[in-house]
Amino acid sequence: MFFLTTAIDYTNGSPHIGHAYEKILADVITRYRRLAGEEVYFLTGVDQHGQKVQQTAEKEGISPAQYVKTVTARFSALWKKIGVEYDGWAETTDLRHITCVQSILSDLHSRDQIYKKTYRGFYSVRQEQFLTDRDRDEAGNFGTEWGEVTEIEEENYYFKLSDHTPWLREFLQKSDDTILPAFRKSELINALEKNLGVDLCISRPKERLTWGIELPFDTDFVTYVWFDALINYISFVGYTPDPTLPDFESIWTDRPVHIIGKDILVPAHGIYWFAMLHALGFSDEKMPQLLVHGWWNRSGEKMSKSLGNIIDPAELADTFGSDALRYYLVRDIHTGKDSNFDAERLVMLFNTELANELGNLCNRALNMSVRFTEGVITPGGLLTADDTALQQSLIDNTAAYRKAMDNHEISMGLEALNRHVVHCNQYAERMKPWELNKNVENKNRLATVLQHLAESVAHCAVLLSPILPDAAVKLAAQLNLAKLTDLKLDDLKWGLIPNGHEIEKPFPVFPRIEVKVAE
RNA sequence: CGCGGGAUGGAGAAGUCAGGUAUCUCGUCAGGCUCAUAACCUGAAGACCGUAGGUUCAAAUCCUACUCCCGCAACCA
Numbered sequence: 294m295f296f297l298t299t300a301i302d303y304t305n306g307s308p309h310i311g312h313a314y315e316k317i318l319a320d321v322i323t324r325y326r327r328l329a330g331e332e333v334y335f336l337t338g339v340d341q342h343g344q345k346v347q348q349t350a351e352k353e354g355i356s357p358a359q360y361v362k363t364v365t366a367r368f369s370a371l372w373k374k375i376g377v378e379y380d381g382w383a384e385t386t387d388l389r390h391i392t393c394v395q396s397i398l399s400d401l402h403s404r405d406q407i408y409k410k411t412y413r414g415f416y417s418v419r420q421e422q423f424l425t426d427r428d429r430d431e432a433g434n435f436g437t438e439w440g441e442v443t444e445i446e447e448e449n450y451y452f453k454l455s456d457h458t459p460w461l462r463e464f465l466q467k468s469d470d471t472i473l474p475a476f477r478k479s480e481l482i483n484a485l486e487k488n489l490g491v492d493l494c495i496s497r498p499k500e501r502l503t504w505g506i507e508l509p510f511d512t513d514f515v516t517y518v519w520f521d522a523l524i525n526y527i528s529f530v531g532y533t534p535d536p537t538l539p540d541f542e543s544i545w546t547d548r549p550v551h552i553i554g555k556d557i558l559v560p561a562h563g564i565y566w567f568a569m570l571h572a573l574g575f576s577d578e579k580m581p582q583l584l585v586h587g588w589w590n591r592s593g594e595k596m597s598k599s600l601g602n603i604i605d606p607a608e609l610a611d612t613f614g615s616d617a618l619r620y621y622l623v624r625d626i627h628t629g630k631d632s633n634f635d636a637e638r639l640v641m642l643f644n645t646e647l648a649n650e651l652g653n654l655c656n657r658a659l660n661m662s663v664r665f666t667e668g669v670i671t672p673g674g675l676l677t678a679d680d681t682a683l684q685q686s687l688i689d690n691t692a693a694y695r696k697a698m699d700n701h702e703i704s705m706g707l708e709a710l711n712r713h714v715v716h717c718n719q720y721a722e723r724m725k726p727w728e729l730n731k732n733v734e735n736k737n738r739l740a741t742v743l744q745h746l747a748e749s750v751a752h753c754a755v756l757l758s759p760i761l762p763d764a765a766v767k768l769a770a771q772l773n774l775a776k777l778t779d780l781k782l783d784d785l786k787w788g789l790i791p792n793g794h795e796i797e798k799p800f801p802v803f804p805r806i807e808v809k810v811a812e
Numbered sequence: 813c814g815c816g817g818g819a820u821g822g823a824g825a826a827g828u829c830a831g832g833u834a835u836c837u838c839g840u841c842a843g844g845c846u847c848a849u850a851a852c853c854u855g856a857a858g859a860c861c862g863u864a865g866g867u868u869c870a871a872a873u874c875c876u877a878c879u880c881c882c883g884c885a886a887c888c889a
Contacts, residue, residue, distance in 0.1 A: 300889065311889035345887085425885090475829080480816050480884095487815095554889030555817090587817090588889070590882085603887095627826080631817080631882085638824070641838060649851055657848035664847075705826085708836075722853045727846070801849045 295326050295333045296549035298526050300557060301340040301383055304364040305349055308371050310589050310634060311554065313606035314622045318586060318703070319552050320377040321623055324759035325698050330781045334544050336529055337372075338383025339365050340522045342515075344422075344497075347504040357504040361386065371607050375615045376762060381539070383525040385506075389535050393528035394521055395509040397573065402510050406453050406572050407495070409511075413446045423447075450496040450514060457568035458489050464567070464577055472563070473584045473701070474629035477555065481563040493565060495520045523566045526551065526581070549581045558585050584701055587631035589622075604634060613806055616761050617643040623703035623760060640806045646707070647764075650714045651753060652803035657721065658746035659771055659799035665730045665739060670747050670794045673740030679720060683745050684787055686716040687752055691785060694756055703760065710756050717749045747772065747796065751789040755780055767802045 299319045302312050316337060323335040341361040350360035365384060372379070383390065401407045415424045417439040424435055424442065435442045462485055465471060465478065472478040496514040497505065505515030524532075530545065531538035553562055562583055570580060591604075610618050613636075621639040624646070626632035662668055690713040697705035724742040729735040751772055758765035758778055769777035773796050777789065 303888080306887070309888080313889090315889050476817080483815060552889090555883090556888065559816095559884090586889070588883085625824085630825095633824080635824080638838085644849095645837075648849060653849055653851050655848095657852075659848095661847045708826090711837095718852055719854095721847080722845075725845085725847090727848095730847085799848090803849080805849060805851085 294544055294546045295331045296544050297323055297335050298551050299337045300553045301338045301522060301525050302368055303340045304361050305345045308368050310604040310606050314589060315552055316372060316377045317619050317622050321703055321759050322701060328759055328782050335379045336381035336383060337379045338525060339368055341384055341386045342505045342521050344502050374607060375610050375618060381529050383529040385521055385525060390528040391506050393533040394506050394524050396533050398520060399509045401572060407450055409448055410451050411446055411448050415442050416445045417442050449494050451492040452495050454493040454568050455490050457571045460571055461567050471582055473582060477558060477585050481559050484559045485564060519565045550584050551581045552584045555585050555587055585629060587629055589634045590631055591634055613639060616764055619761060624707050627704055628701050644805050646711055647803040648805040652801055654714055654717050655750045655768060656799045656801055658750055659796055661726050662743045662747060662796055663798050666743060668796050670744050670790050671740045671792055672744050674737035680745055683720050686713050687749060710753060717746055721746060748790055751777055752785055755785060764802055771797050771799050773797050
């Protein structure tokens with residue numbers, strides 16, 4: 294089983310383009326692996342607990358539960374709108390999750406992996422948080438934004454992270470495929486070196502935070518962030534067995550892939566989560582791989598609420614369509630790196646690669662078949678060098694596509710697909726089927742050329758299906774081959790269209806976007 | 813000496829780990845085609861690959877130094 298997860302989104306605001314990117318990436322990878330014949334389980338969801346949610350809910354005068362429900366609905370509505378289809382949905386207020394978290398906490402507590410300790414530090418009453426040296430200004434004082442700052446003592450529970458960091462360091466150093474892309478690994482190892490002897494605070498006293506999961510062994514505390522959110526990756530696939538959840542052993546068969554943003558690699562996933570799994574007894578062979586993606590920036594700057602340059606993905610989907618948005622978000626970024634969000638490029642890429650190249654290829658090819666051969670596809674006569682070159686291009690580019698997609702490099706997979714489309718357009722230009730049609734003697738040759746184009750469209754529809762499933766269905770419908778979308782990658786051999794098959798009159802699958810981009 | 817990422821034709825990127833004629837998309841210019849979504853195809857101009865050194869027969873790629881940009885508190889993928 295290929296088990297894929299995303300980070301769970303914090304329900305303290307509306308979804309933005311980064312949330313959408315991560316989920317689309319996961320959705321595309323899920324669909325691709327299924328196309329490759331693998332069994333896949335895709336889990337995503339929302340992180341609903343914590344101080345920020347509690348504060349925002351109070352500000353709005355509603356209960357945290359009510360607030361979280363509203364925000365969660367916005368997320369799930371967006372996933373529906375942009376075609377993100379998951380098998381499991383994680384909400385951290387779910388009773389099944391709470392049960393699992395508490396059972397893990399009890400277990401670790403009973404094995405002395407969790408202990409109580411007094412912490413002394415500077416506390417901001419206004420912000421309701423402890424301050425660190427990082428919060429000091431240049432003069433070494435805490436600024437007025439913190440309000441009254443007092444030094445207080447507080448008891449809390451700690452996880453013995455330090456028991457596991459030596460193992461983790463060794464594990465990461467010898468593993469080349471745990472952190473993807475590889476260039477993120479050094480950052481993680483550096484951070485680890487600095488934290489070798491440090492343990493992790495995992496609780497908050499209830500006077501400060503009530504919106505969380507109660508510690509089973511001390512009801513004056515709730516658990517804070519890590520032992521809540523991260524555990525979703527196992528709680529929602531039945532780590533604590535539950536009839537309404539999948540069987541854990543059949544989901545977590547080897548190494549799952551967690552798709553996360555670069556901000557939560559260090560320390561959350563790269564250190565805490567691995568250490569937690571190790572404490573729970575997961576072997577090296579069962580440790581997750583982290584696929585770390587970059588950011589969508591705005592003119593080279595980070596997108597943030599404070600800069601006011603947030604982009605609403607739902608709005609984009611309404612304006613340009615879900616296809617254009619999905620295509621752009623996996624096409625114009627290299628997995629792991631940052632990219633600049635640019636609505637003009639979104640329109641440009643849709644119009645050139647989908648409308649002009651692939652869409653138009655489909656349209657011109659099928660239209661000629663309808664007009665010149667009554668829509669009937671037949672292999673025609675002997676193959677020429679041009680025909681075999683086209684078939685070879687399909688083989689080569691399908692291989693390149695698979696290689697790129699296996700490495701989660703969606704943009705390069707699409708490049709390979711486009712290379713074949715361009716090859717087909719060049720082929721059409723050289724073969725000139727519209728000329729061949731002028732003389733009946735060329736009937737066989739004409740049939741061969743049109744068959745090569747139609748066959749190519751069929752292959753392209755399948756290859757495109759992980760990225761744009763709806764469009765793939767439309768392409769298959771035009772070919773009058775609905776079962777095309779049930780094929781697996783290994784079925785992609787020359788001859789998908791049976792001899793004598795009749796196709797439909799085409800219509801543009803990707804109508805050009807003529808919207809003027811505001812700004 | 814904090815950590816990491818980046819600097820490649822007008823714009824955006826790939827290529828850098830495993831050195832060997834500089835790649836792709838958009839844009840610009842000139843031509844062609846007419847089956848097609850004013851789509852498609854061909855050709856051209858345009859980059860001494862951030863700077864300065866070094867290694868090498870050969871450097872965007874390896875080494876050294878430097879300059880500039882972006883992240884690393886919060887919102888947050």
